[in-house]
Amino acid sequence: MQLVVTNKSTFPGSGHYGGHWTGDNCSTFTDLANSISAVLDFNLFGIPLVGADVGGFFNTCSEELLIRWMQLGAFYPFMRNHNSHPTEAGVSEPQDPGSYSKDTQAILADIVAVRYSLLPYLYTLMYDSHTKGAPVVRPLFMLYPKDKKTYVIDEQFMWGSTLLLSPCLHEGETSVSAYFPYDIWYDFFTGERLTRVGTIIQLPTPLHSTNIHVRGGSILVTQTPARNTKNSRNNPFGLLAALDSNHIARGKLYWDDGEVLDPVQTKQYNLIRFSVEEGCLTTTIDMLGYTKYSMKLKLVQIFGLYVPPERVLVNNRPASFTFTEDHRVLQLDKLDVSLMEPLSISWS
Structure with missing residues (x-):
């Protein structure tokens, strides 16, 4: 690959x-x-x-x-x-x-x-491109073909079907006019849900910031960054689940050693699927052909929870968590579990 x-x-x-x-x-x-x-x-x-x-x-x-x-x-x-x-x-x-x-x-x-x-998310998009021909970077009209307002948008774009990028492109400006199709969108950095969709929104964008939004119904995998990819490969992973209107989300992770020339053909890779439904995040391991690193999961964030949970279980064991009332985000940041083993995180 x-x-x-x-x-x-x-x-x-x-x-x-x-x-x-x-x-x-x-x-x-x-x-x-x-x-x-x-x-x-x-x-x-x-x-x-x-x-x-x-x-x-x-x-x-x-x-x-x-x-x-x-x-x-x-x-x-x-x-x-x-x-x-x-x-x-x-x-x-x-x-x-x-x-x-x-x-x-x-x-x-x-x-x-x-x-x-x-x-990790970009690498997974590259896997989908390699195996299915799916574009990594996509215009909005590919996801919303019935929304004619998306046909002329050339200053915003999607990473896969999950992340919407709205960069600042004009000299001296500190805000961006961004269009958000009818859907659920969350701020990538804070988890705040947009209250206006189907229209153009003015996003404050001072010089030190950029605009990234997560589409509801999506799960993406992150990793603690390092100075280079060799070192970051040793770092723990994170999960970001952005719930849709039915409190459902889906996503996956493709991972290999970054060195084998054709890991897909030789089956030297891992493919893990994630699902949130009925207050529970679970994993399904479709392929486990790469075990050089432990693939530890440390951080989980759930965007869009309206009811504050009273308890959280990780593999049926109580776990510590935080919940932000203003943006409705559940966070677990002290996990030490392996993505190469079945995982269940539930809240109630």
């Missing part, structure tokens, strides 16, 4: 062998915004591992532009900060994070940490 080659020139079918970067762009907010359409197009072409040069290839990238581009680029399937050597046409100043202020570096580190925490 590994995709190890990225190209600037590709053709139909190239996505089976490698990825694509969108070519030489410029350090402008226009090119920042246009990159979304390019990433969406190539996913529809069957080339899911795609991204633009974060910060722009030509010219000089301002601190504001780099922050906004990193906040978007963290959700390109293929992410890299890349620019040109000095040329007669225009000098490109260094745009690596270390070339900017400490405040900017902190903002950039935060968004990269979010990307790293979501790598």
Whole structure:
């Protein structure tokens, strides 16, 4: 399943062998915004591992532009900060994070940490693309084909069917006009449920923040981030379950060692399904062919619980938990259980 080659020139079918970067762009907010359409197009072409040069290839990238581009680029399937050597046409100043202020570096580190925490979900989307041809990055109209308002949206996009990204793409702006189709949506960071849907909402987006929302009915797997993927592989996992109107949610995790060239064919991978129904989260292990790491689960968050639970059981044993009244989030953050064994978490 590994995709190890990225190209600037590709053709139909190239996505089976490698990825694509969108070519030489410029350090402008226009090119920042246009990159979304390019990433969406190539996913529809069957080339899911795609991204633009974060910060722009030509010219000089301002601190504001780099922050906004990193906040978007963290959700390109293929992410890299890349620019040109000095040329007669225009000098490109260094745009690596270390070339900017400490405040900017902190903002950039935060968004990269979010990307790293979501790598298990991204990897699972890549598995679905590999086995089913499903796009990793999707336009809203793919999920809501009957909603004509989604047909013209090119400044928002989905990761799979779960995460809705609404980046800030315009210079000097600190808010985003975002459209939310009729559905249940939660703020990824707080678990707060949106009260207005089917309309455009103005989202405050100061320079240090970006907008990520979770679709109700979804379960995604996260992992404590580290400085690189080799180290993060040793870290514990988390589960985020966002309930729909019937208090149901579904999700899955694909996981392998990241090194075997075709783990799907050789069955050297794990495939775990998650389900929430009737106040209980359970796992089903479809495939267990990779056991090098323990795959410990430490954190579970349940978004959208209207009734505060009085007790929580993990594999039929009482467990400590917290519940936030304002955003209706149940959280267990001291777990020490294995995802490679059947799991049951119930609340009442």
